[in-house]
Amino acid sequence: MSSKLSVALGKVALASGSAIGAVAAHDILQKKHAVLRNYPVLGHARYFMEKIRPELHQYFIENNYDGRPFDRDTRSMIYEYAKDLGGEKAFGTERKPQTEGYESIRHAMMPVEQMKVAPTIHLGGPDCTQPYDISLFNISSMSFGALSANAVLAMNKGAAMGGFAQETGEGGLTKYHLEHNADLIWEFGSGYFGCRTEDGKFNPEIFAKKANYPQVKGILIKLSQGAKPGLGGVLPGSKVTAEIAEARGVPEGEDCISPAAHSAFSTPIELMHFIKQLRELSNGKPIGIKFCVGSTIEVLSLCKAMLETGITPDWITVDGAEGGTGAAPIEFEDTVGATLTDGLYIVQNALVAAGLRDKISIGAAGKIAGGADIIKRLALGADFTNSARGMMMATGCIQAQKCNLNTCPTGVTSQNPWLSRGVDVDDKGVRVRNYHAGVINSATRLLASMGLYSFQELSPEHVIHRTSVTHSQSLAKIYNWLEPGSFLDGTAHDDWMSWWERADASSFAVSHKQHQRASTLQNAE
Numbered sequence: 001m002s003s004k005l006s007v008a009l010g011k012v013a014l015a016s017g018s019a020i021g022a023v024a025a026h027d028i029l030q031k032k033h034a035v036l037r038n039y040p041v042l043g044h045a046r047y048f049m050e051k052i053r054p055e056l057h058q059y060f061i062e063n064n065y066d067g068r069p070f071d072r073d074t075r076s077m078i079y080e081y082a083k084d085l086g087g088e089k090a091f092g093t094e095r096k097p098q099t100e101g102y103e104s105i106r107h108a109m110m111p112v113e114q115m116k117v118a119p120t121i122h123l124g125g126p127d128c129t130q131p132y133d134i135s136l137f138n139i140s141s142m143s144f145g146a147l148s149a150n151a152v153l154a155m156n157k158g159a160a161m162g163g164f165a166q167e168t169g170e171g172g173l174t175k176y177h178l179e180h181n182a183d184l185i186w187e188f189g190s191g192y193f194g195c196r197t198e199d200g201k202f203n204p205e206i207f208a209k210k211a212n213y214p215q216v217k218g219i220l221i222k223l224s225q226g227a228k229p230g231l232g233g234v235l236p237g238s239k240v241t242a243e244i245a246e247a248r249g250v251p252e253g254e255d256c257i258s259p260a261a262h263s264a265f266s267t268p269i270e271l272m273h274f275i276k277q278l279r280e281l282s283n284g285k286p287i288g289i290k291f292c293v294g295s296t297i298e299v300l301s302l303c304k305a306m307l308e309t310g311i312t313p314d315w316i317t318v319d320g321a322e323g324g325t326g327a328a329p330i331e332f333e334d335t336v337g338a339t340l341t342d343g344l345y346i347v348q349n350a351l352v353a354a355g356l357r358d359k360i361s362i363g364a365a366g367k368i369a370g371g372a373d374i375i376k377r378l379a380l381g382a383d384f385t386n387s388a389r390g391m392m393m394a395t396g397c398i399q400a401q402k403c404n405l406n407t408c409p410t411g412v413t414s415q416n417p418w419l420s421r422g423v424d425v426d427d428k429g430v431r432v433r434n435y436h437a438g439v440i441n442s443a444t445r446l447l448a449s450m451g452l453y454s455f456q457e458l459s460p461e462h463v464i465h466r467t468s469v470t471h472s473q474s475l476a477k478i479y480n481w482l483e484p485g486s487f488l489d490g491t492a493h494d495d496w497m498s499w500w501e502r503a504d505a506s507s508f509a510v511s512h513k514q515h516q517r518a519s520t521l522q523n524a525e
Contacts, residue, residue, distance in 0.1 A: 054401060065095050069324065070389065070399060074369050081438025082394040082431035087370075102466040105375055106474070108451025115448070118440045119455065121384045123218055125314045125359045127276075129284030132183070132217040135164035136374060136455070137439050139432075140365045140386035141187045141222070141290075143171025145235065145244045146326040146403070147392075148420035150428075151412045152176040154395050157425060158432025159183065167386065170222050170258070172247035173210050180429075184215045187290070189222035190232065191258040193248035200257075202264040204281055206249070211282035218314070219278055221271075223262070223291040226323025226366050229337040230294065232260035239406070241415065267506050268305030276311050286314035288363070292321055293343035294336075296350075297510045300503035303354040303487075308505045312359045316351075317386070318343040320366025324389045326413065327404030340366040341380060345479050348381030353482040353492050353500075371442025375450075379458040380475065387439075394435035395428045 020041055027033075027040035036043040049056075064072045073089070080087040096102065124131025139159055144152050146169060159166040159182035167185040168177050172194030177184055188195060195207035211219055224230060235244075235256040245252035265271045271289070278287045293299060306312045320340025325333070338346065344364060351357040364382035368374065369390040377385050389397070396410040408414040411422035447455060450462060460475035467473055486492035487500045502510060 058399065063094070069322075069367070070369065070393075075393060075399060077370055078390055078393040078435060082435040084434045084438070087438060087442070098466065098469050100466055100468055103376065104464045105372060105446060105450065106462045106464055107449045110451055111449045112451055112453055113448060115444050115453070118444055121361060123286040123288070123314050123361055125286075125312050127279060127284075127311070128286045128314050130286070132286055134217075134384055135436070135440075136384050136443065137436055138164045138185075138384065138386045139166040139391045140388035141167040141169040141220070142388050142392070143169030144174045144176055144247055145171045145239070145415070146413060148411055148414055148423060149176050149243075150420050150423035150425055151392070151395050153179055153425045154423055154428035155391055155432050156180045156182045157429030158394070158436065161429065162433040162436045164436050165217065167220065171244070172249070173213075173216070174247040178213070178215055181215055183217045185218045185220050185288075186211065186216045187220040187222055189258060190260065190262045191248070191256070192264075193250070196249050200259075200263070204277070207278070208281040211278070211285065216282075216285065218286040218288060219282060220288045220290050220317065221275070221278070223289055224294070224319070224337075225325060226292040226319035226321050226337055226340075227325035228328035228332045229292040229321070230260060231328070231332055233258040239415070268301045268508060269309060269505050271302070272305050272309040272311040275313050288315040288317055289313050290317035290319055290365075292319045292323070293338040293346050295510060296346050297499050297503050298508050299346055299350045300354075300500050301505060301508060303350050303356060304503050304505035306356055307354060312356060315361040315363055315383075316347055317363035317365055318347050318382070320364075323366035340364060340377065344377065344380040344382055349482045349496070352484050353487040353496065355485040355488055357484070371439050371444075371446050374439065374443040375446050375458065376463050378455050379460055379463045390435065390439075391432060394432045396423055
């Protein structure tokens with residue numbers, strides 16, 4: 001070995017040793033991390049492994065069917081539909097059909113021919129003069145800001161190509177939603193982004209202008225969201241770029257606050273009058289409301305307000321607690337709100353028993369990814385479905401779960417220009433279109449295998465739920481389904497009639513006094 005090489009290697013070793021020594025000294029002296037204080041230098045390996053743990057778990061540890069939020073089989077199915085590859089798998093299911101909670105679809109010995117074209121669902125009640133026929137499967141609410149511009153554009157292009165609707169999310173109706181002339185459902189929430197005054201109230205003039213854009217086919221009022229029901233939000237000022245500020249109608253660089261509750265109404269009756277106002281301002285377009293069910297009595301209060309005022313929304317979107325979000329407190333995600341199954345059961349029963357079901361359509365959102373999900377949700381009373389994370393995966397999402405960090409590796413949820421450029425609008429637009437077509441094809445094929453000619457023939461009887469290792473029942477038996485008008489003639493089940501008595505069209509709250517009165521009546525009986 002030459003003397004020069006030896007000297008060079010010695011300098012490298014000395015520099016490396018000095019660097020390691022400096023890191024070790026820093027680790028020992030710092031007081032924030034106990035691991036580094038006790039195990040200088042080596043302790044950094046722990047933080048590195050923790051950083052890459054989600055990727056290691058997803059790609060090398062979890063099996064094909066128990067990953068969360070979406071397992072590998074479901075993700076693979078979405079990717080294959082998006083690539084127009086069919087979504088097939090060899091050798092049989094890896095799931096465990098005997099496990100409690102497992103659900104299956106009742107098939108027929110004599111299947112029928114698969115329908116050539118899936119039906120659309122008519123959105124428009126008695127007071128709607130510009131009804132809209134919506135697809136069975138659509139893009140659920142996702143805002144620009146939560147999604148990158150390219151992701152919004154790709155979904156918009158896919159929806160335009162495939163003839164289905166894109167919900168805007170509550171972050172505002174943006175130029176990206178209008179780019180490819182797809183059918184839009186314009187959603188807004190308690191922040192009234194895109195239709196607000198300077199102090200954050202609802203602005204009817206701005207709303208009327210945008211609501212009458214030809215691309216806007218309906219308006220959706222978000223009361224709550226499945227992943228974080230009953231919770232407002234704050235977009236930090238550092239993330240409020242000029243584009244986001246323009247779209248939302250808020251000052252650039254300042255915190256953007258979404259209150260927990262609306263200011264345009266505070267009671268069920270006031271909500272009905274707000275719906276009427278929006279319908280008039282939009283010249284008769286369908287108006288919907290969206291919520292995650294919390295209290296059955298609140299839902300019944302809405303029904304009483306509809307009966308009292310004669311005003312009804314054109315549709316209700318039920319968002320399940322298993323729904324997704326860019327970011328939410330983990331305890332809200334894990335412990336608050338009704339699942340989509342329970343939510344649909346409550347809303348369907350409420351509308352049927354109040355004699356309102358024929359005036360109001362029902363949408364379903366919350367972890368819907370394939371044709372079987374559509375079948376199950378329509379069997380419980382929904383008329384159409386929406387998907388957010390499925391559409392994200394069709395656009396390139398790999399479930400990295402970094403939506404809130406602005407570091408999404410595929411650029412679907414990042415405002416970083418370098419990352420968002422990864423979403424090619426033309427290519428991903430086709431994939432979104434393909435994914436929608438694949439899911440619709442799956443739903444119609446499943447329906448045919450059940451021996452049914454129409455989605456309207458679906459009922460809770462067609463979904464089988466395993467209640468134990470040895471027993472299973474249809475959802476028709478597990479849940480107590482009410483008869484049409486049974487609230488009005490007093491023949492509903494005792495529990496439901498008790499809740500109906502406690503519901504109040506003039507208040508969302510369930511008072512302790514009402515509860516005491518209901519308990520007294522029940523005990524007297």
